Amino acid sequence: MSDFKRMDHILPVGTLKIAALEGCRNLGKAVDSCLVASRKEASLHNSAAAAIPGYIADSYLLDCHCPRFGTGEGKGHINDSVRGADLYILVDVCNYSLTYTVCGFENHMSPDNHYQDLKRIISAATGKAKRISVVMPFLYEGRQHKRTKRESLDCSLALQELVDMGVSNIITFDAHDPRVQNAIPLNGFDSFMPTYQFLKALLDCAEDFIIDNDHLMIISPDEGAMSRAVYFSNILGVDMGMFYKRRDYSTIVNGKNPIVAHEFLGDSVKGKDVIVVDDMISSGDSMLDVAKQIKERGAKRVFVCTTFGLFTDGFAKFDEYYEKGYISKVVTTNLNYRDPELFTKPYYVEADMTKFLASIIESLNHDETLSKIESPTNKINDLLIKVRK
Structure with a gap:
């Protein structure tokens, strides 16, 4: 649990809340379990943080949904309070297994549908949460990151739109081209490698x-x-x-x-x-x-x-x-x-990647540097030493 013990002396930015969209529920539950266990252990060393209301909890997951009307239109709904929270929204734009009904016809959720639901949850929380971060493992439209001839720049547009909606940090993994972060140079964008x-x-x-x-x-x-x-x-x-x-x-x-x-x-x-x-x-x-x-x-x-x-x-x-x-x-x-x-x-x-993602969220919640997490060189070297012994 060394990744979490580094934050023992630092107070969190705000009350940790995780909104795992429906397509990312399983990963969200696994990350939540890891955070619950680590914080209960950390409370033994950090009495100041443990005294903060909401720091130790049985779960940090929010009750949130994106129901749809018969026409296929939807809305975002958060059933728990997010006022003053440090909110992390998890979305998997590649989850095609989810379906919804449009005028009696069954449609599978596309990346566009998931991205729209993400904006709905941000809209439901904006103005109330202290800070909003989006965890999008597969970067939406990440392969449409550069223009050749007359083409759209979908990934850059999406990043700018999220920032305009009040998102402070965007967390992704192995971005197809990390240089797409140049579209939002004044905002947080981190791409982690596994x-x-x-x-x-x-x-x-x-x-x-x-x-x-x-x-x-x-x-x-x-x-x-x-x-x-x-x-x-x-x-x-x-x-x-x-x-x-x-x-x-x-x-x-x-x-x-x-x-x-x-x-x-x-x-x-x-x-x-x-x-x-x-x-x-x-x-x-x-x-x-x-x-x-x-x-x-x-x-x-x-x-x-x-x-x-x-x-x-x-x-x-x-x-x-x-x-x-x-x-x-x-x-x-x-x-x-x-x-x-x-x-x-x-x-x-x-x-x-469950523990890794949990440590990223924990570090951001405490405003701790991510440099040690971004570069796993030391962990790999330690692993190699064990193997070679």
């Missing part, structure tokens, strides 16, 4: 996993994921390589230029375990193509680590590639909704 949780999950699930330059290599599946692979390889002290995508820029399929081929740059992977690290698996086609090429080059095992497992085209191709030995494990976090079928797959491993 590198430590990836490594811990791999060490728990993979037998004979040796971390040295002779047995392990980090691969970036494209040029956009280079920074993730560079950090991972440097902290582990192993080589890295990358693939770059040759695209057909003369056509557009599903909103993007199709990939013609993946070209590899790097040393030999023969006989080595390989970790392919990226921010998300959407359809998974490019990731699986990279894994196949790595295996054909003689790699021992291929471990895929991505922050968000979306699997928009299902699991059939992943099952096929696992049976053929192209992939050994697929590691994703629990920050977004995942189809229950995924948990039955022998190749799936979850990187639990």
Whole structure:
């Protein structure tokens, strides 16, 4: 509980309240349980904070809902008081499992619907909460972050809109391009990486996993994921390589230029375990193509680590590639909704982010620096020392 003990001497900004939208209820409950346990332990060391009304509670979750009318229109409703609270709103824009009715027809919730519900809850709390922070693990429209020709800049517009509504901090994970924060340069924007949780999950699930330059290599599946692979390889002290995508820029399929081929740059992977690290698996086609090429080059095992497992085209191709030995494990976090079928797959491993997210919220509530949380270098080094011993 070292992450929480650092705040023992600091008083909170305001009474902690968490509004977990319906699509993020399970993650919200898990984070809430972690915060309840940690604060009860911390109260033994911080009597001043423990004396503050609401600091120790059985739950910090608010009763909030976004009911809809028969036309599909909705409204945000908070049933608990938020006056003077330090409010954290959790939203998962990727949870397509939720449905609502429009004139008798069933519709699945889209990212646009979730984002609109987020604004409804902010609207219901604005003017009453002392501070509002939005925890949006998968950044809404994060892939539409730059303009080519005549295109909308959806992510930048969304960030500006949230700030205009009174949001002080926006917390996300592994933003597709963190430079999108330039749209709101005077407001809080933090993008956290799950590198430590990836490594811990791999060490728990993979037998004979040796971390040295002779047995392990980090691969970036494209040029956009280079920074993730560079950090991972440097902290582990192993080589890295990358693939770059040759695209057909003369056509557009599903909103993007199709990939013609993946070209590899790097040393030999023969006989080595390989970790392919990226921010998300959407359809998974490019990731699986990279894994196949790595295996054909003689790699021992291929471990895929991505922050968000979306699997928009299902699991059939992943099952096929696992049976053929192209992939050994697929590691994703629990920050977004995942189809229950995924948990039955022998190749799936979850990187639990619950305690990490709870420590972020606790740090912000105490106005404590996030630098130690943003850079997990020390925690990774400590883990490596234990492993090597």
